[in-house]
Amino acid sequence: MQVSMTINGEVVSDDVEPRTLLVHFIRESASLTGTNIGCDSSSCGACTVHLAGEAVKSCTMLAVQADGLEVTTIEGLADGDVLHPMQQAFHECHALQCGYCTPGMVMAAVSLLDEVPNPTEAEVREGLEGNLCRCTGYHNIVAAVLQASGSGKGES
Amino acid sequence: MPSILGTRVLRREDRGFLTSGAIYTADIEDSRLDGAVHATYVRSTMAHAGIEVDVSEAVTMPGVVAVFKASDLDGPKAIPGPVPVFPESMLNWPLLAGDRVRFVGEAVAVVLSEHPSQGEDAAEAVLVDYDPLPAVVDPEMALANEVLVHEDVGTNISVDFTDLGMATGYSDDDFFSDCEVVVSGRVAQPRTAAAPLEVRSAACAWEDGRVILWISNQAPHMTRGALTSLYGEQVAAGIRVLVGDVGGGFGAKIAPYPEEALLPWISSRLGRPVRWFESRTENMSAMGPGRGHIHRYTLGGTRDGDLTHYRLDVLVDGGAYARIGAFLPMFTLPMTVGVYDIPNVETTARSVVTNTAPLEAYRGAGRPEATLTIERAVDVFAAEIGIDPVEVRRRNYLPADVFPVTTSVGTEYDTGDYEASLDLALGAAGLDALRAEQRRRRDSGSPKQLGIGVATYVEMTAGPAPGGDEFGRVEITAEGKARVFSGSLSHGQSHRTTFSMIVADQLGISPDDVELIQGDTDLVEHGSGTMASKSTQLGGSAIHDAAGIVVSEARRLAADLLEAGVDDVVLDADTGRFHVVGSPAVDLSWADVAAAADEGALVAESKERRGCTYPFGTHLAVVEVDIETGQVRLDRLVSCDDAGVIINPMIVEGQRHGGIAQGVAQALFEEVSYDADGNPLTTNFADYGIVSMAELPSFELVPLETPTPCNPLGAKGIGESGAIGSTPAVQNAVADALSYMGVTHIDIPLTPQKVWAAIDSATS
Numbered sequence: 001m002q003v004s005m006t007i008n009g010e011v012v013s014d015d016v017e018p019r020t021l022l023v024h025f026i027r028e029s030a031s032l033t034g035t036n037i038g039c040d041s042s043s044c045g046a047c048t049v050h051l052a053g054e055a056v057k058s059c060t061m062l063a064v065q066a067d068g069l070e071v072t073t074i075e076g077l078a079d080g081d082v083l084h085p086m087q088q089a090f091h092e093c094h095a096l097q098c099g100y101c102t103p104g105m106v107m108a109a110v111s112l113l114d115e116v117p118n119p120t121e122a123e124v125r126e127g128l129e130g131n132l133c134r135c136t137g138y139h140n141i142v143a144a145v146l147q148a149s150g151s152g153k154g155e156s
Numbered sequence: 157m158p159s160i161l162g163t164r165v166l167r168r169e170d171r172g173f174l175t176s177g178a179i180y181t182a183d184i185e186d187s188r189l190d191g192a193v194h195a196t197y198v199r200s201t202m203a204h205a206g207i208e209v210d211v212s213e214a215v216t217m218p219g220v221v222a223v224f225k226a227s228d229l230d231g232p233k234a235i236p237g238p239v240p241v242f243p244e245s246m247l248n249w250p251l252l253a254g255d256r257v258r259f260v261g262e263a264v265a266v267v268l269s270e271h272p273s274q275g276e277d278a279a280e281a282v283l284v285d286y287d288p289l290p291a292v293v294d295p296e297m298a299l300a301n302e303v304l305v306h307e308d309v310g311t312n313i314s315v316d317f318t319d320l321g322m323a324t325g326y327s328d329d330d331f332f333s334d335c336e337v338v339v340s341g342r343v344a345q346p347r348t349a350a351a352p353l354e355v356r357s358a359a360c361a362w363e364d365g366r367v368i369l370w371i372s373n374q375a376p377h378m379t380r381g382a383l384t385s386l387y388g389e390q391v392a393a394g395i396r397v398l399v400g401d402v403g404g405g406f407g408a409k410i411a412p413y414p415e416e417a418l419l420p421w422i423s424s425r426l427g428r429p430v431r432w433f434e435s436r437t438e439n440m441s442a443m444g445p446g447r448g449h450i451h452r453y454t455l456g457g458t459r460d461g462d463l464t465h466y467r468l469d470v471l472v473d474g475g476a477y478a479r480i481g482a483f484l485p486m487f488t489l490p491m492t493v494g495v496y497d498i499p500n501v502e503t504t505a506r507s508v509v510t511n512t513a514p515l516e517a518y519r520g521a522g523r524p525e526a527t528l529t530i531e532r533a534v535d536v537f538a539a540e541i542g543i544d545p546v547e548v549r550r551r552n553y554l555p556a557d558v559f560p561v562t563t564s565v566g567t568e569y570d571t572g573d574y575e576a577s578l579d580l581a582l583g584a585a586g587l588d589a590l591r592a593e594q595r596r597r598r599d600s601g602s603p604k605q606l607g608i609g610v611a612t613y614v615e616m617t618a619g620p621a622p623g624g625d626e627f628g629r630v631e632i633t634a635e636g637k638a639r640v641f642s643g644s645l646s647h648g649q650s651h652r653t654t655f656s657m658i659v660a661d662q663l664g665i666s667p668d669d670v671e672l673i674q675g676d677t678d679l680v681e682h683g684s685g686t687m688a689s690k691s692t693q694l695g696g697s698a699i700h701d702a703a704g705i706v707v708s709e710a711r712r713l714a715a716d717l718l719e720a721g722v723d724d725v726v727l728d729a730d731t732g733r734f735h736v737v738g739s740p741a742v743d744l745s746w747a748d749v750a751a752a753a754d755e756g757a758l759v760a761e762s763k764e765r766r767g768c769t770y771p772f773g774t775h776l777a778v779v780e781v782d783i784e785t786g787q788v789r790l791d792r793l794v795s796c797d798d799a800g801v802i803i804n805p806m807i808v809e810g811q812r813h814g815g816i817a818q819g820v821a822q823a824l825f826e827e828v829s830y831d832a833d834g835n836p837l838t839t840n841f842a843d844y845g846i847v848s849m850a851e852l853p854s855f856e857l858v859p860l861e862t863p864t865p866c867n868p869l870g871a872k873g874i875g876e877s878g879a880i881g882s883t884p885a886v887q888n889a890v891a892d893a894l895s896y897m898g899v900t901h902i903d904i905p906l907t908p909q910k911v912w913a914a915i916d917s918a919t920s
Contacts, residue, residue: 017273019273033177033179033180033182033183034175034176034177035177036177036180036353036354036403037182038353038354038355038403038436039436039840039841040435040436040437040840041436041840041841041842043840043841043842043846044353044436044841046353074174074175074176074177075175075176075177077175078174078175083171083174083175087174087175090170090174091166091167091170091171091174092166094166094167094806094807094809094810096167096170096173096174097404097648097649097650097810097814098178098352098353098354098401098402098403098404098647098648099169099173099177099178099401099403099648100178100180100352100353100354100403100404101353102173102174102177103177106174121854124849125849125850125852126850128849129848129849129850130848131849132353132841132846132848133353133849134351134352134353134404134406134814134818134846135404135648135810135814136810136813136814136817137813137814137815137816137817137818137852137855137878138813138817138848138849138852139813139817139852139854139855140809140810140813141849142849142854143854
């Protein structure tokens, strides 16, 4: 079936099987491989993207459910060469090691600050519980999100 | 200008990871992979059975190119584990199971399809007729040999380390007869999943008679070696292993797996490139976990707290085939006594096969197992004699003035100051205030009891094993920049940053002008890979030495150009320019020197072979135990870890954080489990208690540097320390919280159910 959506400002259309997941559409039809697949139980959040401005795990929905909507992936977050404040904070706080969880973690964190602009550490830990990282022990991820919130930046 | 070494240089790796994502194996675009088929493995759903495989329906499914089973294989049929001491049938893991499956998840057939989803559909249409056999899952039951995993061997014991001379064996029943106090116990250390966020993935193509294998892997040269011996003359032109970005390994991506080793045959047979990646469910059932030890200890000493006699018995659940995990007592036994001066020690160790996934290495790989048992035993001993476990530790540490020291099990520790690490950790934690709060809660009968646990560890990095050396090469480009080749393989450890700092420091250039080449067995001639916390101490030292040779050669060339004696030419470490002593106005850049050099002149190689090092530290955990529900919450984790000289504190702290989280997770949440029939119960992140950030506090790190004389950098390993100290600290803390009830030991993971049961049993 024909599915069309706007990903990072560009219209992407493709003829896909009805069962195609949004994450597969992003990776295969749009050839954007920054969005990773880490599990098959919607547990890890590596595939988190923004759909109509809100964070979603793109493995939990069908591509067709995103038909006609706006999607932002990690590739669409920076402003040209200028990193988004969350990306910058992840860099400055050493909040990534192997990098596999990073795109989803950053997208989820940006969305968290949209909802809770000045979170406590506990609110960050609760808010990003659905994004798993195996390298950092989360310590520096939490630090990065708190630092980014200090600069008052959500995506919107 | 001070040296760049020891400073918090931000990572050079980050930008791509943060903007477009890294290029993991499944992301690779390469013309050699154009038109690749996708491999989907069909996996056994029974732990132990005779099988017959029928692919006749599957081959007719849409998009299916071929379906192969074991009888189709006319090339390699099995991949041997990396340590050839095991009986042949235990050592050789079939690429596809033939007439017998030995664990749930074992591959029995492979579907090749145009698209992965077609492969998934067709895999379900492969009919496997199972003739069930009894399964043995529990390693202690495996010792009884009532069910044999490999009948031809006649026993489930795959290796006995006493027979190999690596364990002492036990002398006689009088061993503890001089001891005033003897405690003993059983310490279960269940299997824990490495669970890298990126699952296993590989791709393969043939080019001019050569195999090109892209793979998510920690040790490309060892993988090349394993495949070369597997395929032999069939790939006379050689094998090129390419490793791009890797989404975590933690020990589970060292040796290649059957699913990966079969790809060259598939690609050859079909005349097409092939890609493979697994699902998380496949990963959790077929990529080996780590730990999987059951220890029995006896610890004896005096009533005033001197530890004098220790026995350790190690039983390893090696799984269905003997991989590296089955041999990791090689790292447990040398660390038996940990940080203590215990003069009389005896050990035994065995591995058994069971109908479970073959055991691999996992962060710490044998050393955390030794630490957990001795650190538990010391606390149990302290409880028995009624002395603070901190004081028992202090009384029995190997003192700082005896290093280097050979322990009672014959291991030579390089440097250490265990009491310093204890004092620093206790000071940072504020032990007195914590004990006061603990007393207050006990006196008030609070349902939320506080526990304080301490563990002091010593571990062995770059342990003596195959691949115990590392290769480095440094060359200067025509532009005067440095190109570094390393046999080490960063999969999150930040080599690009750390190694460029080491070279920049030597050459006086910017780290941004240092290019790192890794993960290509053609471009990097030798290598052993990243494991055993050895990348900086071996890989970094090799690069350090190679850079030093390049500087010497460059000074000789500069002397010619400057018409001066070589001893009068200096390299200004701040500017990276050469000049004659006292005449800095006339100078030469690296590019000037490179222009005058013959091709190949400014190139040097080094192979770092020097010995392993023994980093150490003390971890202190503060837990709150809800005695009504058994729920444990980690409130604080204070760690003082020594890693010798530190190149980049930011990166070292990151390694410690990650290790601590995994060690805490092992103590509180994570366990790979099976039912009695061998059905895995933890095949995804919903069932497996993988730790999230909501379950952890931020960690409190205390620095400590005791340089090692074992390498030119003075660096020790740090990648695994966090996972070694934190598990016993947390386990000791929970026992401490409940000690007033008479609880002395609860096995990990300390789930609410287990903790509640221990409380219930102690109070009823």
